[in-house]
Amino acid sequence: MKTLATLLTLLYFVAPSAAQNVDLGTDAQREAGRLMYNAKCSHCHGARGAGDGAATAFLRPAPRDFTTGTFKFRTTENGELPTDEDIRRSIRQGMPYTGMPPWPQLSEQEVDNLMYYIKTFSDFFSGPFAEVTALDMPSPPSITDESIVRGREVFLENSCIDCHGNLGRGDGPSGPTLTDQWDIPIRAADLTKRWTFRGGSTRSDIYRTFTTGLDGSPMPAFDIQPIEDQWALVNYVHSLSRDEADYSTYATSVFTTAAIDPSAGADAFSAAPEAFFAMVGQVIEPGRSFFPGVNGLAVRAMHNADHIGIMLQWNDMSADTDGINGPGLEVPIWPNDTDTTQAFSDAVAIQFPSGDGSGGGLPYLLFGDVSNSVDLWFADLSTPRADHYVGNGSGNLTASGMDYETSASYEDGQWTVIIKRDRTLDGQITFEDAAFAPVLFSVWDGFSRERGNRRGLTSWTYLYLEPAETESPLGPMAMYGLITLLLGLGATTLIRRKYSNVSA
Amino acid sequence: MNLLVILAIIAAWIGLRFLKANSLAWAAGIWVGLYVGLSYGINPPLPSSILSMFMAIITLALVTYLTAGNDRMKEMADTIVTFVVDKRYTGALIGVLIALPLLVSFKVYLNMTQAPEPPISGRTIHPVPPNTITVNGSPFNIVEGHNPYRELESSDPDAFALHLENGRRVYYQNCVFCHGDNMEGDGQFAHGLDPIPANFQDATTIAMLQESYLYWRVAKGGPGLPSESTPWLSAMPAWENFLTEEEMWDVIMFLYDYTGQRPRVSEEVH
Numbered sequence: 001m002k003t004l005a006t007l008l009t010l011l012y013f014v015a016p017s018a019a020q021n022v023d024l025g026t027d028a029q030r031e032a033g034r035l036m037y038n039a040k041c042s043h044c045h046g047a048r049g050a051g052d053g054a055a056t057a058f059l060r061p062a063p064r065d066f067t068t069g070t071f072k073f074r075t076t077e078n079g080e081l082p083t084d085e086d087i088r089r090s091i092r093q094g095m096p097y098t099g100m101p102p103w104p105q106l107s108e109q110e111v112d113n114l115m116y117y118i119k120t121f122s123d124f125f126s127g128p129f130a131e132v133t134a135l136d137m138p139s140p141p142s143i144t145d146e147s148i149v150r151g152r153e154v155f156l157e158n159s160c161i162d163c164h165g166n167l168g169r170g171d172g173p174s175g176p177t178l179t180d181q182w183d184i185p186i187r188a189a190d191l192t193k194r195w196t197f198r199g200g201s202t203r204s205d206i207y208r209t210f211t212t213g214l215d216g217s218p219m220p221a222f223d224i225q226p227i228e229d230q231w232a233l234v235n236y237v238h239s240l241s242r243d244e245a246d247y248s249t250y251a252t253s254v255f256t257t258a259a260i261d262p263s264a265g266a267d268a269f270s271a272a273p274e275a276f277f278a279m280v281g282q283v284i285e286p287g288r289s290f291f292p293g294v295n296g297l298a299v300r301a302m303h304n305a306d307h308i309g310i311m312l313q314w315n316d317m318s319a320d321t322d323g324i325n326g327p328g329l330e331v332p333i334w335p336n337d338t339d340t341t342q343a344f345s346d347a348v349a350i351q352f353p354s355g356d357g358s359g360g361g362l363p364y365l366l367f368g369d370v371s372n373s374v375d376l377w378f379a380d381l382s383t384p385r386a387d388h389y390v391g392n393g394s395g396n397l398t399a400s401g402m403d404y405e406t407s408a409s410y411e412d413g414q415w416t417v418i419i420k421r422d423r424t425l426d427g428q429i430t431f432e433d434a435a436f437a438p439v440l441f442s443v444w445d446g447f448s449r450e451r452g453n454r455r456g457l458t459s460w461t462y463l464y465l466e467p468a469e470t471e472s473p474l475g476p477m478a479m480y481g482l483i484t485l486l487l488g489l490g491a492t493t494l495i496r497r498k499y500s501n502v503s504a
Numbered sequence: 505m506n507l508l509v510i511l512a513i514i515a516a517w518i519g520l521r522f523l524k525a526n527s528l529a530w531a532a533g534i535w536v537g538l539y540v541g542l543s544y545g546i547n548p549p550l551p552s553s554i555l556s557m558f559m560a561i562i563t564l565a566l567v568t569y570l571t572a573g574n575d576r577m578k579e580m581a582d583t584i585v586t587f588v589v590d591k592r593y594t595g596a597l598i599g600v601l602i603a604l605p606l607l608v609s610f611k612v613y614l615n616m617t618q619a620p621e622p623p624i625s626g627r628t629i630h631p632v633p634p635n636t637i638t639v640n641g642s643p644f645n646i647v648e649g650h651n652p653y654r655e656l657e658s659s660d661p662d663a664f665a666l667h668l669e670n671g672r673r674v675y676y677q678n679c680v681f682c683h684g685d686n687m688e689g690d691g692q693f694a695h696g697l698d699p700i701p702a703n704f705q706d707a708t709t710i711a712m713l714q715e716s717y718l719y720w721r722v723a724k725g726g727p728g729l730p731s732e733s734t735p736w737l738s739a740m741p742a743w744e745n746f747l748t749e750e751e752m753w754d755v756i757m758f759l760y761d762y763t764g765q766r767p768r769v770s771e772e773v774h
Contacts, residue, residue: 043676280696473616481605
């Protein structure tokens with residue numbers, strides 16, 4: 001009993017001083033941190049921590065400027081310095097879908113050394129505001145349907161839609177105007193892609209992000225009461241997204257007896273499974289795209305005896321339908337692309353190898369090559385058409401004058417584009433049952449001034465056409481089972497007849 | 505490698521050893537063990553067509569082994585005959601006669617309902633380079649050529665350090681997006697690329713290649729690959745379009761410096 005009392009007394013005195021004593025590390029730790037920082041961090045964060053390294057111009061979100069003491073991911077009040085553990089966590093976990101990788105290969109000592117060295121970049125860490133207290137981060141309660149419904153209300157009450165959009169696709173009205181503290185354009189998170197959350201994707205991470213805010217970005221801290229509403233908001237945001245990206249290796253087109261009608265919209269494709277492809281910047285040829293506006297593309301496809309329809313959907317914070325676009329437009333080298341007089345529209349393209357693809361290899365992934373051409377179905381979304389181009393490489397594209405039946409619509413931050421083609425077309429790939437057609441997708445985000453070779457693209461992937469009728473496995477199963485049974489019985493009978501006298 | 509699966513298989517084989525299993529049981533044990541090991545023990549998993557090929561070879565080898573000697577042949581035949589004829593085993597025999605057709609039917613079901621697999625494109629990772637290439641107009645002999653700046657490492661360390669520093673700049677302005685901050689082929693665009701970018705930390709990439717080979721790969725990129733290396737899939741740029749020859753050598757030296765690897769050198773032929 002006495003021990004318990006002592007313990008409680010101790011706790012009473014210890015708890016209020018949980019505010020960390022400012023620990024700046026030893027000279028040796030900071031020196032080790034400096035060497036490590038110069039080897040692994042300085043090319044983005046800059047030799048003096050000002051976020052101005054050699055790679056900075058090519059990264060968005062930009063690498064953090066440590067000199068201002070402003071940190072996004074904290075367990076401390078909005079505007080305060082982070083705790084040591086906050087800095088360690090950011091180094092260890094990195095920030096998904098940015099230039100900041102996780103550093104699991106560093107030892108605890110190495111991470112500590114880096115943390116101490118990073119703290120030398122800002123005087124705030126040795127000043128009067130250096131002592132900070134981590135806020136209480138409760139463990140998440142279980143998810144209930146009611147809390148998700150309530151979370152939607154909290155989402156609306158707190159104007160989250162202004163930046164994140166009605167369905168959370170990052171398409172709020174303020175979206176296109178957002179910049180960080182350093183006036184560099186920044187995007188509201190697409191809440192339907194939890195795997196891209198910079199501060200982590202667990203419910204605890206989401207809780208930390210909205211209760212403490214992302215300092216330096218337009219994301220404020222929200223003090224929502226009662227606490228049940230905080231978790232309701234977390235559960236709602238959590239419910240908007242699946243856990244992982246689950247990128248596909250091919251798309252499957254399903255057979256339908258109905259007509260393929262692009263104007264019927266997305267509902268007509270609900271029977272087709274969704275394939276989700278990673279989309280990354282075209283960084284291979286001049287015009288390189290270092291921060292493409294689109295990072296994933298959902299594909300569904302359906303076909304009947306004569307036609308195939310391919311539906312492409314992606315999230316885009318704004319529908320850019322003014323301006324022009326084209327797969328062959330010239331692009332100056334980044335970051336010299338400063339003339340903004342010409343606006344560019346959003347656009348999308350599907351690329352197939354020309355002909356029957358029997359030549360062995362494929363055309364080069366960037367619009368084909370001199371000896372192997374591609375057929376490009378290119379839809380500039382400022383027009384209601386998808387035009388046909390023959391590509392023999394970037395800068396070597398010819399419009400054939402042919403166009404395809406297309407529909408395009410934009411709703412709640414999502415483009416839906418449907419392109420229809422005959423399954424057999426002279427000189428172009430034929431879509432055969434039960435066959436894999438190589439395909440590659442490109443998306444241009446007009447807001448990010450993407451055109452020509454500056455775009456997001458997938459790798460070569462495949463479109464598989466499910467045959468109209470799949471054979472029932474029952475017949476063959478019965479047949480092969482029966483044959484095996486007869487063989488077994490036959491062998492048994494033979495062996496028994498011949499060797500029955502051997503039996504001891 | 506899925507270590508748990510491999511260990512379980514080895515444990516099962518040790519068990520067979522203790523049970524003093526006969527040749528037939530051993531053959532069955534080896535067949536099942538290898539099948540399970542090849543199916544679940546390796547990452548990334550083998551494509552099913554390759555797996556069937558391996559299993560066909562293994563089956564052939566085991567049948568050859570069992571039927572190779574008269575003693576083993578007799579041992580196997582006796583085992584089977586005893587099982588079929590001896591009354592003690594009638595129950596088990598009926599079980600086998602029923603189970604086998606069911607297994608076959610099940611396999612047919614699996615085959616007919618499994619998701620289709622996209623075509624596999626085998627590719628040679630380190631193809632044979634051409635003898636000479638022309639980089640921005642100047643010819644370079646890959647077999648006899650060498651990095652003109654490597655000698656600075658011993659003759660003028662300060663100048664060498666400047667080359668490394670320039671290589672660092674080149675890397676983080678051009679290569680990091682795919683090959684990654686730690687050069688493990690896991691940059692921020694790597695998840696969208698197939699084939700994936702090379703991992704320079706791995707002992708089977710730059711550590712086993714000469715610098716002149718890297719110069720070829722850097723200067724000519726994916727489009728310069730021979731067809732057995734699927735040039736149409738590779739997202740590696742032809743860097744001669746962006747960088748000077750010196751910048752390409754600098755970044756190559758930086759790759760070795762950062763990863764702590766040494767370039768392979770050709771041995772002097774006397």
